[in-house]
Amino acid sequence: xxxxxxxxxxxxxxxxxxxxxxxxxxxxxxxxxxxxxxxxxxxxxxxxxxxxxxxxxxxxxxxxxxxxxxxxxxxxxxxxxxxxxxxxxxxxxxxxxxxxxxxxxxxxxxxxxxxxxxxx
Amino acid sequence: xxxxxxxxxxxxxxxxxxxxxxxxxxxxxxxxxxxxxxxxxxxxxxxxxxxxxxxxxxxxxxxxxxxxxxxxxxxxxxxxxxxxxxxxxxxxxxxxxxxxxxxxxxxxxxxxxxxxxxxxxxxxxxxxxxxxxxxxxxxxxxxxxxxxxxxxxxxxxxxxxxxxxxxxxxxxxxxxxxxxxxxxxxxxxxxxxxxxxxxxxxxxxxxxxxxxxxxxxxxxxxxxxxxxxxxxxxxxxxxxxxxxxxxxxxxxxxxxxxxxxxxxxxxxxxxxxxxxxxxxxxxxxxxxxxxxxxxxxxxxxxxxxxxxxxxxxxxxxxxxxxxxxxxxxxx
Numbered sequence: 001x002x003x004x005x006x007x008x009x010x011x012x013x014x015x016x017x018x019x020x021x022x023x024x025x026x027x028x029x030x031x032x033x034x035x036x037x038x039x040x041x042x043x044x045x046x047x048x049x050x051x052x053x054x055x056x057x058x059x060x061x062x063x064x065x066x067x068x069x070x071x072x073x074x075x076x077x078x079x080x081x082x083x084x085x086x087x088x089x090x091x092x093x094x095x096x097x098x099x100x101x102x103x104x105x106x107x108x109x110x111x112x113x114x115x116x117x118x119x120x
Numbered sequence: 121x122x123x124x125x126x127x128x129x130x131x132x133x134x135x136x137x138x139x140x141x142x143x144x145x146x147x148x149x150x151x152x153x154x155x156x157x158x159x160x161x162x163x164x165x166x167x168x169x170x171x172x173x174x175x176x177x178x179x180x181x182x183x184x185x186x187x188x189x190x191x192x193x194x195x196x197x198x199x200x201x202x203x204x205x206x207x208x209x210x211x212x213x214x215x216x217x218x219x220x221x222x223x224x225x226x227x228x229x230x231x232x233x234x235x236x237x238x239x240x241x242x243x244x245x246x247x248x249x250x251x252x253x254x255x256x257x258x259x260x261x262x263x264x265x266x267x268x269x270x271x272x273x274x275x276x277x278x279x280x281x282x283x284x285x286x287x288x289x290x291x292x293x294x295x296x297x298x299x300x301x302x303x304x305x306x307x308x309x310x311x312x313x314x315x316x317x318x319x320x321x322x323x324x325x326x327x328x329x330x331x332x333x334x335x336x337x338x339x340x341x342x343x344x345x346x347x348x349x350x351x352x353x354x355x356x357x358x359x360x361x362x363x364x365x366x367x368x369x370x371x372x373x374x375x376x377x378x379x380x381x382x383x384x385x386x387x388x389x390x391x392x393x394x395x396x397x398x399x400x401x402x403x404x405x406x407x408x409x410x411x412x413x414x415x416x417x418x419x420x421x422x423x424x425x426x427x428x429x430x431x432x433x434x435x436x437x438x439x440x441x442x443x444x445x446x447x448x449x450x451x
Contacts, residue, residue: 047356047360071335078328079209079212086212086215089219090215090218101230101234
């Protein structure tokens with residue numbers, strides 16, 4: 001089955017913005033015709049024709065999704081690196097609290113030693 | 121109590137990045153939740169449409185049709201790749217929020233209280249040092265000399281005894297002052313670390329967060345187109361099946377026929393709801409991008425509200441330390 005109108009059945013993907021707009025326009029025109037008919041014969045023909053246009057538009061959007069998968073993979077590396085930096089920063093902050101805890105331990109130890117010295 | 125106000129003023133305790141970091145983290149949550157739902161919904165719808173295509177293929181006796189060759193919108197690997205990035209984004213935003221609000225940490229409070237308690241245990245011996253180092257007035261001891269004069273005939277004898285009263289142990293008030301001062305010092309040190317090390321991370325990540333927003337928006341554009349056409353295709357085929365069933369040669373159960381017709385409005389409602397969800401996701405992504413830009417502006421010191429924020433941060437720090445002080449035992 002050929003694609004209705006003068007649009008190519010198997011255009012190269014991705015579509016140029018102009019060609020995409022032409023396919024979208026053809027699709028919308030057919031959808032309006034489908035919505036307005038109650039004739040099963042006409043409807044079957046319109047459905048058969050519209051799916052050809054839909055197939056091209058779907059391929060174009062699937063191409064974009066696949067391209068994006070590669071972009072997401074690259075972004076994953078960046079977020080991993082940032083999260084590693086933030087983990088280090090968190091550890092530095094936690095160390096501040098632990099240093100104070102250590103000070104408390106040292107003071108407690110000094111207190112322990114003083115208690116052993118008579119008169120101290 | 122000289123040191124405490126000095127530390128408070130120096131620390132500014134709550135990072136100015138805290139508010140925009142929390143706002144960014146809040147903006148990320150709906151994007152992560154709604155994105156995962158959007159991908160799964162689009163795949164489920166596309167699978168449903170493929171089920172309809174199977175009916176068409178069999179009715180047309182299309183020998184080339186093979187259900188195993190049915191196209192897949194997004195593979196599990198494709199979805200997982202996206203969800204992994206979103207999980208990384210969520211961890212990034214939550215870490216930012218945790219770090220920027222982390223100056224007021226329970227661990228630091230506990231350690232500060234512990235220091236105060238340990239100093240109290242040393243009591244009198246360290247009191248003068250505490251007095252000079254922290255500027256906190258410790259109770260001093262006293263020495264009382266008592267002279268007793270005894271007259272026996274022409275002889276007068278004076279006997280002097282010295283009684284030393286040790287300084288009172290550190291009072292709870294002083295101990296709490298020590299703990300609070302130590303807490304303020306800790307908050308200052310943490311704030312300094314955050315102020316120095318966090319802005320470069322935010323700056324470095326901003327182009328990647330914006331790129332992620334662009335990629336997500338591109339995904340939505342594609343999904344929106346595919347979903348609209350999938351719903352249209354299902355509705356169009358349902359309409360075709362219903363009209364074919366109404367032909368004179370058809371012997372369809374009237375109840376089943378009516379039930380099939382009644383599916384159409386529900387499908388149309390689902391189509392509108394799906395479109396609304398994608399539009400809400402698009403808006404959430406826009407907010408997320410702006411929230412990170414706002415965070416970057418504060419990190420780079422470009423926020424005109426910075427001074428106002430610093431004043432309110434200082435007030436918040438005072439409240440925070442006041443709350444910490446009040447939480448300490450008074451006996």
